[in-house]
Amino acid sequence: MTKLKPLGLITFFVLILVNLPFLVIIPSSFTAAGYLSFPPEGFSWQWYTMILERPEFIESFWFSIKLAAITAVLATLIGTLAAMALHRYKFRGKGIINGLLLSPLTVPSLIIGIAALLFFTRIGIAGTFTGLLLAHILISIPYVVRLVLTGLSTFDYTLEKAGYMLGARPLRVFWDITLPLLRPAIVSGMIFSFLTSFDNVTVSLFLVAPDTTTLPLAIFTYMQETLDPLVASISSVVILLSLLFIVILEKVYGLERLFGLNSQSH
């Protein structure tokens, strides 16, 4: 038990460290001063009202939400179908398909972004919403496939057999038995896809049109020129929104399981 103490101290230190950005951003966003300072001076909502005066942030926020939502729905649908084929059937080329589905995880986003830009320019969808959406779906699919495959790995197919024996037809069995039991995995896949898309910078960087940009990218660009409490207030909004999703994710699936998959994939 004495061994726990130094370990506990280091752990505490690391936990503070990785959460420090948020511990700093949120107080900073309420500063009354016109610049970032420590400790934040006074208290004011001014940097929050300021957001409303910056249409580019509001627009990119809604743009990001829309992009992430469509990505989540489509990536979950596509990924779930593929995972079901992989788990249920034995067929030639299964290993290759499995490897392919996870490959976007093993290639750096930077390269995925560049490759997509070059190719999309050729076929004329560079800088379009479709192009951006496709790339976001691509990087979300591996997570969905992994999550649903894990969900399926504990799925007992004799439950489906039991359903058939009781007189349920295949679609009925899928709807009444398979789908409800996979729901946690599918919902987690959807939330994870949403966050993957919503957080992404490196792929979006190459694919957005000049006039429509995603929120993280807008912050990224803004930050390279100006550092003021406006970034803090926008970030705080995003943090709160993300926290909401994270809590749901933890409740539905458990973060540990989620990341267990994530780290194995590389």
Added chain:
Amino acid sequence: MSKVIDVELRSLMKKFQNNIVVQDFNLQVEQGEFVSFLGPSGCGKTTTLNMIAGFLDPDGGDLLIKGQRMNGVPPYKRELGMVFQTYSLFPHMTVAENIAYGLKLRKISKSQIQERVGRVLDLVKLPHVADRYPKQLSGGQRQRIAIARALVIEPSLLLLDEPLSNLDAKLREELRDELKRLHQEIGVTTIFVTHDQEEALSLSDRIVVMNHGFIEQIGTPKDIYNRPASEFVHTFIGKTNRLEGEVAGHEGDSLIIQTIGGLLVEAKSANLMLLPGQKATVFIRPEKIRLSADTAPEGRNRANGQLKLSSFLGSYTECEVQANGHSISVKLQTVDKGVELVPGKAVSCSWDAEDVLVMPAERG
């Protein structure tokens, strides 16, 4: 008296790729009968059950249920009940919802469903768990509910796929008796798949012993135990002593065999087609052998030797006797006080000619 045949399998055959896993399977199951498929894993018993259930299509032969040819009919149209080894209760439904599921699919009215669910829960003696989820039940309770779920739709045939294998020893026995009681009460035609000979012996009207995709024997439990059709059936159904030798001659309706170790074994009502000089194998069940301390001279069905091991197992004691180069195991009721079981002691084994089984050695 005419018998109603509920299930008929005619030369049923199944292969996976080029492996034939079930071959030449012929069986008629009468209404109300309890039939077990018994055999080691990989013998084809589960494959046969899956063909009856409709999860596999036979590659040859016919399957008839209630006189209707069922080849190619999907499981959900067969109106059968099935209980699985892994219970397979739907974890997202309560006990009542699990049981009601099959009834709902049959568009039965709510009040009727409620009544029938209640009745079947009473039948399995678990009326108080209706609102619980499967997770909140013990293994034994889960399997009772699974049985209830299968029975509630009043299936024409109940299929049991090793339903007791996942339970621990004590529960297994309890649920075995429960199955017996249920079968006596409702008399549903039942096919039971198991690798446990005790389960098969205690529950069945008839047993189908299978090995390597073939039927070795079909018979009542007593037939199977006392008159095995093959060495496989005999050895699979319980412990036995196996002595090799050759036929020495005939004596009335008895057959005399001399074992390799020089013992003379007399067998009554054995296969008299065996000719003198032919190699034969003799089987004697350990519980049919008596042990005594007297040292009468050796004779027919009597072997003198030395006690090597004895293990006290509660209601009985297992002994190993070394005699004439044979190692003979003997199962004694513990109440026997005739012999003091000290290793090294000189003892004498004897048995009756009626309890000896002889098979030609060529069969394997």
Added chain:
Amino acid sequence: MTMNKRLSILLLTAPSMIVLLGVFLLPMLLMLLLSFQNDEQAFSVENYLLFAKDPYYAEIMWRTIRVSLWTVLCSLVLGFPVAMFMAQATGKMRGIVTMLILAPHLISVVIRNFGWVVVLGEKGWINEVLLALGLIKEPLRLLYNELGVVIGLTDSFIAYMVLAIATSLYAIDPSLSKAASILGASRVRTFFTVTLPLSLPGLVAGTTLVFSLSMSAFVTPALMGGTSVKVMPVIAYEQIMATLNWPLGAALAFLLLGSTILLVTLYTRLIETKRYKEVFSS
């Protein structure tokens, strides 16, 4: 039945395969072809040779590797104790630590980097505190140099290290360290002779992963390294988006990918000896 099965497989996998083909495989192929193109759009290995000829690029590559190695080291030194703590902690405590170390990962790296800029800047929290305490006379330069990038990257990737190591620590039978101490090994000795060797697979996985991620990281070097810490991803980006020399940008990206794979392969070959394979083969 088999017709049915084939059709099902086709229908289920087709959408994902179309996305993979159109958004990943074909683009990668095109990018590879393009990287072998010179100014006259003819085939040439010129872009790749630039590396050997121009010390500027070699210097950037070396910087990228250096920053990545430091990140691995920091993540390992800080992450291993956390993983050990998690392995020894009870269920509830373990859950809390897991949550606190993982949750930040689901928030955009841009925002996390911004937080660090606020902390590490010249007028940031650390400098203000140290100045106020009189420990330093001038603000420390913690940002817009390699140190800043390493801090940012460590923050970004330490969770992968912790999880990889924790996973292999969870798999170690707790009675092993009891067995070691009954045999007379001290705590430290038990750690170095039992725990550490048995956690090697997690350690290898963690270090490899953090290294690969650091090598290709773009956002953090851009935000926390500024213009002074140019790494490979940053110059590849510049070639693509600013200079518009796509063949060179593509070549730089592939060089980065290739060298990462090469280094990781060498590293795992070195660690995964015959004995390692015998012990950990499943």
